[in-house]
Amino acid sequence: MFRRHHLYTWAVALVLLFGLHPVQAQTERGDALIQNATVHTVTNGTLENTDILVRDGRIESIGENLSAPGGVRVIDASGKHVMPGIIDAHSHIAISNVNEATRPVTADVGVGDVLNPYDIGIYRALAGGTTTAHVMHGSANAIGGRNQTIKLRYGNLNPEDYRFEGAPPTIKFALGENPMRVHGEGQSIRPRTRMGVEFVIRDAFRQAQEYTAAKEAYANGERTSPPPYSERLEVLADVLAGDIMVHSHSYRADEMLMLMDVIEDFGLTDTFVLQHSIEAFKIAPEIAERGIPVSVFMDWWGFKFEAFNSTAHNAAILIRNGITASIHSDSGDLIRHMYHQAAKSQRYGDLSDDEALALVTINPAIQLGIDDRVGSIEEGKDADLAIFSAHPLSIYAVPQMTLVDGVVRFDRAEDPDDMRLQVNPEGDVQEAYIAEEHDHTHGHGHYGVHDDGIDLFDFLMQP
Amino acid sequence: MFRRGRHAFVLTLLLLLSTVTALQAQDEVPAATSTTAITNVGVVTAPGQLIENATVLIRDGLIQEVGTNVTVPAGVNRIDGADTLRVYAGFIDGFSHVGVKDAPDSDEDVEDRGDPQPHLAGITPERAVQDFLDPGDRSVRNLRDQGFTAAHVAPKGRMLPGTSAVVLLGGDDPAAMILRNDHAMFAQFESASGMFPSNTMAVIAQFRQLFGEAERRQAIESRYANNPAGMQRPSHDPMHRALFPVLSGDLPVYFYVDDALALHRARALQQELGFNATLVGLAQSFDAVDVLAASGAPLVLTLDLPEKADEDEELPSYDPDLRTRTQADTEAEEENLKARLRSVQQQYVETASLLHSEGLQFAFTTREASAGDLLDNIRRIVDAGLPADEALTALTTRPAQMLGVDQQLGTVESGKIANLIVASGDIFDENTDINMVFVDGKQFDVTATPEEGEEVDPTGRWNLTVRSPQGNVDATLELSGTPDDLSGTIEVQMGPSEEISLTDVDLRGNILTFSFDSGDLGTIDARLTLTETDADGTLTIPQVGGVPVSGTRADPDRTTR
Amino acid sequence: MHSAKQLTLMSIFLSFLLAIGLWSAAPQQADASDRGPFAITNAQLVTVSNGVVEGGTLVIEDGRITALGTEVDIPAGATVIDAEGKSVYPGMIDSGTRLGVTEVGSISLTQDFNEVGTFNPQMDILTAIHSNSRLIPVNRMAGITTVITEPSGGRISGKAALINLHGYTPSQMHVGDVRLMTLNFPSTGRQGFWDSRSDEEIEREAREAIEEMDKLWDRALQYAEIDSAHAANPDANEAPSYIPKLEAMLPVVRHEMPVMIRVNRAGDIRKALEWIDERGLEHVIFSGLSEGWRVAEELAEAGFPALVGPVVSMPTRQSDRYDRAYENAGLLHDAGVKIALRTGEAANVRNLPFEAGFAAAYGMSKDDALRAVTLAPAEIFGVADELGSLEEGKQASLFIADGDPFEPATEITHLFINGHHVPMESEQTRLYDEFLDRSPGVELHPVD
Structure with missing residues (x-):
């Protein structure tokens, strides 16, 4: 797939970007033998009465009547179903800030700097079989901040333990109403229109090129001093070098076409993923032709004008047009039942079980450049596994146990009720957050609990 | 307008107060000596090191001598520890x-x-x-x-x-x-x-x-x-x-x-x-x-x-x-x-x-x-397990x-700056009081927590008089809110006066404290003891000192809450 | 004559109107629905009220179910729908939505559920129902035939109404004259981490709000007394003066119209029960109750029914077990509270069967979950003689499915609302049909 030839550059970028971060505590890796399960491998069909042997956090073997070396935990999964840990390609859990909305280009910020291991939303997501999340910056800016792919290793208190080692860095772009509302409508600065959005992005790319050129000129002795340091342009230069993937929030077909052209002009088509993409179905042939993956809402629509011309069949249309499509949550609620979101693709379209499951497993893994590690049940892959009481596409399926790197991180039978990792020492044990159903906006939903530490602005933002 | 009003107030006040301080300076009888001896005390010279029956001699801002064998010069200020007081190095x-x-707040606008x-x-x-x-x-x-x-x-x-x-x-x-x-x-x-x-x-x-x-x-x-x-x-x-x-x-x-x-x-x-x-x-x-x-x-x-x-x-x-299944749980x-x-x-x-x-x-x-x-x-x-000596180390x-x-x-040693605590006993004992501290050799008596009277509701309007030898200045204090959450303004009747918002308004029992920004004079702190009808206290002005202030309620019919 | 330019402008204008769904041509209802008679044959009839009939026939005439069972005569001229391998269910009822009163979430001028003011008993949601809302066909295709559409905001938001999801005027859609006075009980909960009010402020605000409610009720009672006296003897007693809020409260204080009390937090539910008791309210329906399970015993004892949901939502407390919200409806049911389910949705009322499925997955029986979206709400709203089950004489609001309607993979094949055979299409299915295999694809585009 498209990301292979970039693995090396990503590795370099990783060293550049994260090499100086604190040495990560050794990630805990587990051993387990899961017995007698119906195993949905996603990439290799469904296997009945099958065992999965996990050693040191990886799937060592898949087969019948495997035996466990002494001391390895045996999990009886008779009558139960196992699927790959679910991957959410668009989430905002486990971070303290989402949007830096004060200017149209904020490539310099990154949510990876503000990971919050205390977010109970991580555990709640695990309780729905989710093991990996692409935690994204918000959509207030045409070019937003960098995102962070994390594994839901809940229980660890050090933010560094959550980073998905080796996952390619990504950055958030956003088109249409949100950046237009925040800047044009809110502050009377560009962009106020979709024309302005295009200009802001092209202009930022051009500035980054100028910046890189100036640095090179200095290195070659053509300038007496380097250009004024710009964290923002440093990051954008990495984007232009293909070292940081672009994940762009988008709704309308025209704006997606626009950005696809911009991306192509700057040679970034191989490191580009469309997000939300309510109208992607309208331009499925164009998207397919360029091989761009798309991550969409399952059924959210109508919450704003650019989300009105919509169909829940979006994912099915994209899949049938040969596009690597995924379903994302963009929600602390939906991330708890992604298996059910995927199941809806069988109502709004006619996807097979494997195609439906792929929407929340191998396809998002491909989109995030981590499909060599996760997204399917294969020998050698990470033992990120979700065990269900019934077929995970059934409405009656109840997640029973979730493993990350072979470590049981959710166990319906054994976990305490109160899974908080921190308690406000001055809080009230009866404190309940019950958001009223809003009087305006947010047509998409239940207005559930919002994660701690996310500021009011983020709360008011549209998806 | 705002600025001008404040300016006038400040000028007049400065004028009045400069006379006050000048008078005070002329009246002041200089202390005979600044040398102080604390005798018959236990001295914790450093964490874990206690000298009983000791004397600490403070001179020119420094600890001149510490020990059991200190000769106290004649005529120095004496503080008798009566074998119960303890001296510690002042906390840092x-x-x-x-x-x-x-x-200062900038009035510049954000450009971008x-x-x-x-x-x-x-x-x-x-x-x-x-x-x-x-x-x-x-x-x-x-x-x-x-x-x-x-x-x-x-x-x-x-x-x-x-x-x-x-x-x-x-x-x-x-x-x-x-x-x-x-x-x-x-x-x-x-x-x-x-x-x-x-x-x-x-x-x-x-x-x-x-x-x-x-x-x-x-x-x-x-x-x-x-x-x-x-x-x-x-x-x-x-x-x-x-x-x-x-x-x-x-x-x-x-x-x-x-x-x-x-x-x-x-x-x-x-x-x-x-x-x-x-x-x-x-x-x-x-x-x-x-x-x-x-x-x-x-x-x-x-x-x-x-x-x-x-x-x-x-x-x-x-x-x-413990599992919570139903209401019963x-x-x-x-x-x-x-x-x-x-x-x-x-x-x-x-x-x-x-x-x-x-x-x-x-x-x-x-x-x-x-x-x-x-x-x-x-x-x-310390009660939760930090050894007392370690706590003292962390504080000194x-x-x-x-x-x-x-x-x-950090320690009570000769030659160091005389920053000391004089306490009524072991400082980590909950019954011990700090009697006084020395900073740079200067003695500060610790005002015991003021005797708090029964709580008074201070909300409403008060007519205050700031008294100086040169004459009185009237001011109006307006307080609103609840005793837990007070706010208010003060207006000094002088030239083109203005209302200045109070900050840090706090009521403990019948003791009201607040501050306000006088502009050039800096932040003035007020402390008033209230009865239902009367107020009496001090305004503390930076680099000037305390000035007496008293007054009465403008609306005496007002009853308590 | 129109010039070409004018025509272009006109077509842009028209397409704009169409695009924003304000064009009265209502494209989603272009295919007129068929009124029958119909005979659904060889079907599994899930009656809800009387068990399951295998291999049954159900006849619809003049909008009603006129016969059902295994030995049923098919009327002459009936359209026969062979439902071999399929099941017939009563139409599902969502007991709390905004369907018909919102179109585009972020555009406030398309929102008609929240009027200015604290007490708005005189507001009637029915008058604002947009029969041709694009949202309606999209959602009814899940087998949802009937919903409560409710106002919100303020203390008394106005009257909610029970409507069928087919019809061209609000009165055609209105079912059984059901109106519920919507009251938002004062909350002492924080709405979120940003809610920085002190505990005292919250308590005071709630106390004052209850005092305001009491004042309204007292005045409405007084107004009712004047009104009754005048009605009994117009010559001796003056007519009440024109006070629209009090006039609108008359059916409420006379216990003729139910009060739908929206309340969620456990402490607030207890306060609401006290208040109901003090005021002697007789006809109360609770709505929301996200912490209802914490007060289930008191709620059961009080005996008022409850519209619970959304089921698929977050626990209210950080310390709560992760599946609390999923279990809530089932726990209330177990405690003896009569419950129906609500999504609190507009764009995705279509998730109602999935909400019921989650309730079933987390503790409720499937039968009880089905009842909570069919017969139970019909009983709660007093329309069980019309809706909620497959029974002779009831409105023919029902659907045919090729499996368990709570399962996402199940296809709903036919939908009848009040006897009308409603086409299984919406804007969303039409987009699917058009774009699944778009023509032209890329081939006619300029090649780069």
Whole structure:
């Protein structure tokens, strides 16, 4: 797939970007033998009465009547179903800030700097079989901040333990109403229109090129001093070098076409993923032709004008047009039942079980450049596994146990009720957050609990 | 108009007050000696070292002699310890803003909220705390009353407020307070409001930006210094220049971290940018002891603790296996959650003891704590397992070392600055009172907690008279809100008067305190003892002193709540 | 004559109107629905009220179910729908939505559920129902035939109404004259981490709000007394003066119109029960009850029914077990509270069967979950003689499915609302049909 030839550059970028971060505590890796399960491998069909042997956090073997070396935990999964840990390609859990909305280009910020291991939303997501999340910056800016792919290793208190080692860095772009509302409508600065959005992005790319050129000129002795340091342009230069993937929030077909052209002009088509993409179905042939993956809402629509011309069949249309499509949550609620979101693709379209499951497993893994590690049940892959009481596409399926790197991180039978990792020492044990159903906006939903530490602005933002 | 009104008020007041102080100065009979001997006391010369029946001789601001065999010169001031009092080295606050005024508000508009003028966004590394010191600030007295005689203070602000100094908590003017200037750069994850950086992740990005650009400028400046020929002159830039000593590691960064998350973030940033960090605050650091240990950074631990739990309430210990299925289980659930809450509160109190048992060394910071709780909190920490000697070390010798003033402060030794506590007994005993402190050899009696009368509702209008030998000035005080949450204004009847908003309005029983900004005269603190109908007290004016004020209710018919 | 340019402008204008769904041509209802008679044969009839009939026939005439069972005569001229391998269910009822009163979430001028003011008993949601809302066909295709559409905001938001999801005027859609006075009980909960009010402020605000409610009720009672006296003897007693809020409260204080009390937090539910008791309210329906399970015993004892949901939502407390919200409806049911389910949705009322499925997965029986979206709400709203089950004489609001309607993979094949055979299409299915295999694809585009 498209990301292979970039693995090396990503590795370099990783060293550049994260090499100086604190040495990560050794990630805990587990051993387990899961017995007698119906195993949905996603990439290799469904296997009945099958065992999965996990050693040191990886799937060592898949087969019948495997035996466990002494001391390895045996999990009886008779009558139960196992699927790959679910991957959410668009989430905002486990971070303290989402949007830096004060200017149209904020490539310099990154949510990876503000990971919050205390977010109970991580555990709640695990309780729905989710093991990996692409935690994204918000959509207030045409070019937003960098995102962070994390594994839901809940229980660890050090933010560094959550980073998905080796996952390619990504950055958030956003088109249409949100950046237009925040800047044009809110502050009377560009962009106020979709024309302005295009200009802001092209202009930022051009500035980054100028910046890189100036640095090179200095290195070659053509300038007496380097250009004024710009964290923002440093990051954008990495984007232009293909070292940081672009994940762009988008709704309308025209704006997606626009950005696809911009991306192509700057040679970034191989490191580009469309997000939300309510109208992607309208331009499925164009998207397919360029091989761009798309991550969409399952059924959210109508919450704003650019989300009105919509169909829940979006994912099915994209899949049938040969596009690597995924379903994302963009929600602390939906991330708890992604298996059910995927199941809806069988109502709004006619996807097979494997195609439906792929929407929340191998396809998002491909989109995030981590499909060599996760997204399917294969020998050698990470033992990120979700065990269900019934077929995970059934409405009656109840997640029973979730493993990350072979470590049981959710166990319906054994976990305490109160899974908080921190308690406000001055809080009230009866404190309940019950958001009223809003009087305006947010047509998409239940207005559930919002994660701690996310500021009011983020709360008011549209998806 | 506003400014003019305030100006007139200030001028007149200054005029009146200069006469007051002049008169006082003329009337004052000079003290016969400033030498003081504290006799018959137990002296804790350093943590773990007690000399009984000792004498401490203080002269010219210094400890001249300590021991059991000290000859007390004739005619000196004597304080008889009666074999019960104890003398300790004055406590040193490892980090706070005691005695530091707010930086003046800028009335500049934000030109581009995405790239605002740095000082509006809280980026002022070029500022030095010496420009904001105010020895008359009430916080100085409050901290002194708890045994603190020196403090490491930094300007207030947001992400990079400026450089700090070690100050003595006494002295008549800012210069007299300063013991050591430019000790450290103060940093924290405090975002700007409505402009970049508006949240923590943007603050982190901004640190990278500032360090990156400072590094570039430093390189250019050093090349220019070597050989300016053919090179454009680097522009003068105090902000980035202030970071040069941070880049070189010469100036430590005191990074305030409120909780475990901030701690991880500061540590990550420190490793990435390579500055020399002291980690300050550290509430919840029980969750990140390994990170603290690995950082090797000097530590300054908060004295702020969760409020004391109601110990009379009987609770079972927390049981994670307790399940809540139906309504019938909710009572047990509530008790269980309370038990968990209580154990977490205890974790905060035990943090110091935990760090100590892990071999980590620390001083204390008063920044987030209520001044009145400090001694209580220190005792709670000792009760929770921190050895008393270690607590005393963290309050005296360790901060003295960390701040580079251990030649001058931290122990009761001859030759050191006479910063002392005189207490009625063992300072960690809950029944012990601090009788007085010495700062720079100057004695400050600790005003026992004022006898609080029955609570009076002060809301409404009061007619006050500020009395000076030159005549009286009338003022009107208007208070509203509830006794827990008071606000108000004061209007001084003088020329084109104006209403000035009160700050820090506080009522304890019948004692009302508040402050207001007089403009040029600085912040004036007021303290009034109230009855239903009368008010009597003092206005404390910076660099002037106390002026009597009294008055009556403008609406005497008003009944209590 | 129109110039070409004018025509272009006109077509842009028209397409704009169409695009924003304000064009009255209502494209989603272009195919007129068929009124029958119909005979659904060879079907599994899930009656809800009387068990399951295998291989049954159900006859619809004049909008009603006229016969059902295994020995049923098919009327002459009936359209026969062979439902071999399929099941017939009563139409599902969502007991709390905004269907018909919102179109585009972020555009406030398309929102008609929240009027200005604290007490708005005189507001009637029915008057604002947009029969041709684009949202309606999209959602009814899940087998949802009937919903409560409710106002919100303020203390008394106005009257909610029970409507069928087919019809061209609000009165055609209105079912059984059901109106519920919507009251938002004062909350002492924080709405979120940003809610910085002190505990005292919250308590005071709630107390004052209850005092305001009492004042309204007292005045409405007084007004009713004047009104009754005048009605009994117009010559002796003056007519009440024109006070629209009090006039609108008359059916409420006379216990003729139910009060739908929206309340969620456990402490607030207890306060609401006290208040109901003090005021002697007889006809109360609770709505929301996200912490209802914590007060289930008191709620059961009080005996008022409850519209519970959304089921698929977050626990209210950080310390709560992760599946609390999923279990809530089932726990209330177990405690003896009569419950129906609500989504609180507009755009995705279509998730109602999945909400019921989650309730079933987390503790409720499937039968009870089905009842909570069919017969139970019909009983709660007093329309069980019309809706909620497959019974002779009831409105023919029902659907045919090729499996368990709570399962996402199940296809709903036919939908009848009040006897009308409603086409199984919406804007969303039409987009699917058009774009699944778009023509032209890329081939006619300029090649780069």
